[in-house]
Amino acid sequence: MPDPKETVEAILNGAAGKMAPGASITSRLERPRNPAHGDFASSVALQIAGALGRKPRDIAEEIVRATKDEIARSGACEPLEIAGPGFINIRLKHGSKLDAIRVILEQGAAYGRVRAATPQKVQVEFVSANPTGPLHVGHGRQGALGDAIAALLEAQGHAVTREFYYNDAGAQIEKLALSVQARAKGLSPGDAGWPLEAYNGEYVADIARDFLAQGGNAADLEAMRKFAVAYLRKEQDADLQAFGVKFDVYYLESSLYAEGKVDDVVKKLVASGKSYEKDGALWLRTTEYGDDKDRVMRKSDGGYTYFVPDVAYHVTKWQRGFRKVINVQGTDHHSTVVRVRAGLQALAIGIPQGYPDYVLHSLVKVTRGGEEVKISKRAGSYVTVRDLIDWVGRDAVRFFLVSRKADSEFVFDIDLALQRNDENPVYYVQYAHARVCSVFAQWGGDPAGLAGSDLAFLKSERELALAQRLAEFPEVVASAAQELAPHSVAFYLRSLAGEFHSYYNAERILVDDEGVRMARLALCAAVRRTLANGLSLLGVSAPEKM
RNA sequence: GCGCCCGUAGCUCAGCGGAUUAGAGUAUUGGCCUCCGAAGCCAAGGGUCGUGGGUUCGAAUCCCGCCGGGCGCGCCA
Numbered sequence: 001m002p003d004p005k006e007t008v009e010a011i012l013n014g015a016a017g018k019m020a021p022g023a024s025i026t027s028r029l030e031r032p033r034n035p036a037h038g039d040f041a042s043s044v045a046l047q048i049a050g051a052l053g054r055k056p057r058d059i060a061e062e063i064v065r066a067t068k069d070e071i072a073r074s075g076a077c078e079p080l081e082i083a084g085p086g087f088i089n090i091r092l093k094h095g096s097k098l099d100a101i102r103v104i105l106e107q108g109a110a111y112g113r114v115r116a117a118t119p120q121k122v123q124v125e126f127v128s129a130n131p132t133g134p135l136h137v138g139h140g141r142q143g144a145l146g147d148a149i150a151a152l153l154e155a156q157g158h159a160v161t162r163e164f165y166y167n168d169a170g171a172q173i174e175k176l177a178l179s180v181q182a183r184a185k186g187l188s189p190g191d192a193g194w195p196l197e198a199y200n201g202e203y204v205a206d207i208a209r210d211f212l213a214q215g216g217n218a219a220d221l222e223a224m225r226k227f228a229v230a231y232l233r234k235e236q237d238a239d240l241q242a243f244g245v246k247f248d249v250y251y252l253e254s255s256l257y258a259e260g261k262v263d264d265v266v267k268k269l270v271a272s273g274k275s276y277e278k279d280g281a282l283w284l285r286t287t288e289y290g291d292d293k294d295r296v297m298r299k300s301d302g303g304y305t306y307f308v309p310d311v312a313y314h315v316t317k318w319q320r321g322f323r324k325v326i327n328v329q330g331t332d333h334h335s336t337v338v339r340v341r342a343g344l345q346a347l348a349i350g351i352p353q354g355y356p357d358y359v360l361h362s363l364v365k366v367t368r369g370g371e372e373v374k375i376s377k378r379a380g381s382y383v384t385v386r387d388l389i390d391w392v393g394r395d396a397v398r399f400f401l402v403s404r405k406a407d408s409e410f411v412f413d414i415d416l417a418l419q420r421n422d423e424n425p426v427y428y429v430q431y432a433h434a435r436v437c438s439v440f441a442q443w444g445g446d447p448a449g450l451a452g453s454d455l456a457f458l459k460s461e462r463e464l465a466l467a468q469r470l471a472e473f474p475e476v477v478a479s480a481a482q483e484l485a486p487h488s489v490a491f492y493l494r495s496l497a498g499e500f501h502s503y504y505n506a507e508r509i510l511v512d513d514e515g516v517r518m519a520r521l522a523l524c525a526a527v528r529r530t531l532a533n534g535l536s537l538l539g540v541s542a543p544e545k546m
Numbered sequence: 547g548c549g550c551c552c553g554u555a556g557c558u559c560a561g562c563g564g565a566u567u568a569g570a571g572u573a574u575u576g577g578c579c580u581c582c583g584a585a586g587c588c589a590a591g592g593g594u595c596g597u598g599g600g601u602u603c604g605a606a607u608c609c610c611g612c613c614g615g616g617c618g619c620g621c622c623a
Contacts, residue, residue: 034567043565049603056565056603084566085604130623172623197622281621292549292619299621306623331617334550362551362616404559407551409616411558416572424585425571431585442582491560495570505578505587546585 004076004096005029005040011070012042012088015063020048029090031472038081038089039097039468045086056086064088097464098455100471104526105451112477112533116157121321124150126328127240127247128165131232132176133199134378135239137364137412138330140385143245144401144539145361146328148486151537156481161322164247165313168229169254170306175199176232177225183208184218201380207231239386244394244539256312262304265312265347266297274346289342310336311343318344318351325356326484331407334360359484361406368414392417395540399426402538403490425494429531430543432497436528437544439509443521450522457519462503466523469496473530477537486538493534500527 009029029040045060052059060082071080078091104111126146129139150160167173179198187193189200198204211227212218240247256262266282269275274285280300287294297308317325329336337358344351366373366383376387388397396417403425404410416424440447458467476492479485509520532542 030565032566037566041566046565046604087566089566167623170623279621283621296621301621303621305621310623331551333618333623335618336623337550360551360617408559409552413558416558419585427585428571431583435583435586439582487560491570498570501586502588504582505584508582510582546583 004074004092007074007076008040008071008090009042011067011074012044012063015066016044016048016059018066019059019062020051032087032089037083037087038091039077040090040092041083042088042090043086045088049086057082058086060086060088092468094459094464095456097471098458098467100467101455101458101522101526102451104470104529105522108529109533109536111529112473112537113155114157114474114478120158120324121161122150122153122158122324122326123161123163123317123320123322124153124326124328125163125165125317127245128167128329129236130167130172131229131236132172133201133232134203135236135385136379136382137366137385137388138361140243140388140397141361141364141401141410142328142330143240143243143385144398145359145406145486146326147245148402148489148538149326149328149359149481149484151539152477152481152484152486152489155477155537158324161249162245162247163249163251165251165253166233167253167306169257169309173225173229176204176228177221179204180208180211180224180228181218181221184212184216184224201378203232203235203378239384239389242389242394243385244398251313251316253309253313256309256316261312261316262309265315265343266304266308268347268349269297269311269343272346272348284343284346286339286342286346289338289345291338291342295339295342307336307339307343310340311347314340314344314356315347315349315351317356318349326359327356328359328361328406331360331362334358357484359406362409364401364410364412366412366414373414388412388414395430396424396426398539399429399490402486405485405487425490426540427546428501429493429497429535430541431546432500433528433531433535433542434544434546435504436500436524436531439524440521440528441544443510445521447521447525450518450525453518453522454515455519455522457513457516458523460507462499462506463520463523466499466503466527469499470526470530473534477534489534489537493531493538496527496531496534500531 029042032038032041045063046056049056049059064080064082068079071077075093076096077093081089081091083089124146126142127135127139128142129135135143147162150162154160175195175197176199178195179200182194182198183205185193188205189198207228210231211224216223216227218224269284270282274288275297276283276285281296282298283294284297285294295307296305298304314325337360341353341355344355345353366388373383375381376383378384378386385397391414400412400417401410417426418424419427458464473492476488480488507520509517509524511517511520535542
C-alpha cells in the first residue's frame with residue numbers, strides 16, 4: 001500500500017512545481033512539534049514564495065485549492081489546513097495511523113529494514129587498534145559506533161564488511177618488543193636500563209612472564225615480538241567478543257609489505273609526477289590536494305612513513321570492490337583524512353575525491369563519583385574497554401557509547417550506567433521491552449493471532465500517537481544510516497519507551513472487552529518488536545525479564 | 547600562530563539541507579500502587595540557543611569577526 005506521507009508530499013510538491021516552473025522543489029513533509037498542527041506539515045508554499053514574489057499564505061491557499069480533489073481521491077488524509085505564515089498542515093485519517101501496527105506484525109524482525117534500490121558493497125573499518133596494549137575506551141566508542149553504523153547500512157540493504165586493520169609492522173611493535181624484553185630482564189618502569197620509549201602498563205609484565213614460562217629466551221627479540229603481538233591480539237579478540245563485535249576481515253599491515261603493495265604504491269606515486277626528492281627523503285605533493293604541507297613518503301633512513309601503507313591499504317579497499325568505505329576513528333587522527341585522500345587522488349586510478357568517508361569521534365572521559373577515572377590497573381595510563389564492561393555490563397557500555405553524536409565529547413558516568421532505574425536510559429528502554437513481555441506472559445495467548453485484531457478499537461490519542469511513533473521507525477533508521485549517526489536510533493528508542501510507559505500507566509492492556517484487549521495487545525506486540533529491532537541495531541539485548 | 551571540531555535549561559545532551567509557541571533526560575518541588583512489573587507514571591519551576599554583526603518576510607540552524615574549550619600541526623603511528 002502506498003505511504004500516505006509520500007503520496008501527499010508528491011501531490012503538494014507537484015502543484016507547487018506547476019506554479020513555480022524552474023524552481024527546485026525540495027520540500028519534505030515535516031512532523032510539527034505541536035500536535036495541534038497536524039501529523040505532517042508542508043512548508044513548500046514558503047519555499048517558493050521568494051521566487052514568485054507573492055505572499056506565502058496566498059500561495060498555500062492556491063495549492064490547497066488546486067490539489068483538493070486529488071487529495072480527496074487519494075484518501076490519504078483529511079482535508080488540508082493552512083496555518084501561520086503559509087504552512088499546509090496535514091492530518092492523517094485514523095485508519096492510516098494504525099496501519100503501521102499491522103505492517104510491524106507482518107514484517108517482524110524485518111521491520112525497519114529495506115531492500116536497497118541499488119545495493120552496494122560497503123566496508124566499515126573500525127577499532128583497528130595496534131596490538132600493543134589492551135583496547136581503551138576510545139576503541140570502545142569506535143566499536144559501538146562502527147558496529148551500529150554497519151548494522152544500519154545492512155538494514156538499508158547493503159552488503160557490509162566489518163574490517164579491522166592491524167598495524168603489526170613498524171616502530172610501535174619494536175617498542176612493544178623492547179618493553180617485553182625489559183620486563184623479562186626483571187626491570188620496571190623507572191629502573192636504570194628501562195627503555196626511554198616503552199609501554200609501561202602491567203600487561204607487559206604479564207606477557208614477559210608468560211613468554212618466559214613457555215621457555216622463551218629473553219635474548220630473542222624477534223620471538224618475543226611475535227609472542228607479544230599474538231598475545232595482545234588474542235586479548236583484544238576476547239575483549240571484542242565480550243563487547244559483542246564481530247569482524248569479517250582482519251587486515252594486516254605487514255601483508256601490504258609482504259605482497260609488495262607498499263612498493264607498488266610508491267612506484268605509482270613517483271610515476272604520477274606528484275613526488276620529489278628533498279633532504280634525502282621522498283615527498284608527496286599533498287598540498288595539491290588540500291593539505292597544508294607536503295608529506296614525506298620515504299624517510300632519509302629508507303623507511304616509509306605510516307601514511308604510505310595507509311594509502312596502499314585503501315587502494316586494496318577500492319580494488320576489493322568497496323565503492324563506499326567508512327573509517328571510524330578518533331578525532332586525534334583527523335590529519336590523516338586529507339593525507340590518505342590526497343595519496344589516493346595522486347594515484348589517479350579513478351577513486352573519487354571524497355573517498356573514503358570518515359566518522360571521527362571525540363574523546364571519552366570516564367567519571368565515577370564525580371571524579372575522572374584516568375588509570376586502570378592493567379593498562380596503567382588509561383581505562384580499558386574491559387574495565388567498562390566489567391563495571392557496568394556490555395549493554396550499558398554499548399548503548400551509552402552510541403547515544404551521543406560522534407563529534408561531541410562524551411562523559412561516561414559509571415555511576416549512572418550502574419543505576420537500575422529510569423535515570424539510566426539503557427535500563428529504561430530495556431525495561432519497556434521487558435514490561436511488554438510481562439504483559440504477554442500474563443495474557444498467555446498466542447501472539448501470532450494478533451495480526452488479525454480489529455485495530456479500530458484503538459481510539460485514544462495516546463494509542464494513535466504511539467502507533468505513529470512506531471510508524472516513524474523506518475525513517476529513523478534510514479536517516480541514521482544516511483547520516484552515519486546511530487545516536488538518533490538511541491534517542492528514538494528512548495522516546496518510544498517513554499511513550500509506552502506513559503500508555504501503560506494510563507490504560508490497562510488486559511481489559512475484559514475482547515476486541516479492545518486484542519487491539520491493545522497488537523499495539524503492544526508492535527512496540528515490543530520495534531524496541532527489539534532498534535536495540536538490535538545498536539548491539540544491545542532486548543531482555544524479556546530483568 | 548595555522549587547520550578541523552565543539553559552545554543550547556544547574557548537569558548530560560537532542561534539534562542545525564531556516565519556518566508555526568526552543569526540546570528530552572537528569573537534578574529540584576509536589577502528586578500517583580486493594581488493579582497487567584512504582585526498575586514506572588503525572589505535574590510545576592528552570593534557557594536573551596557563548597558573543598557581536600550580516601543575509602532573510604523569518605536564524606539555535608546559513609555567512610563573517612571575537613571569546614571560551616577539544617584535537618591536530620614529526621623524515622612518530
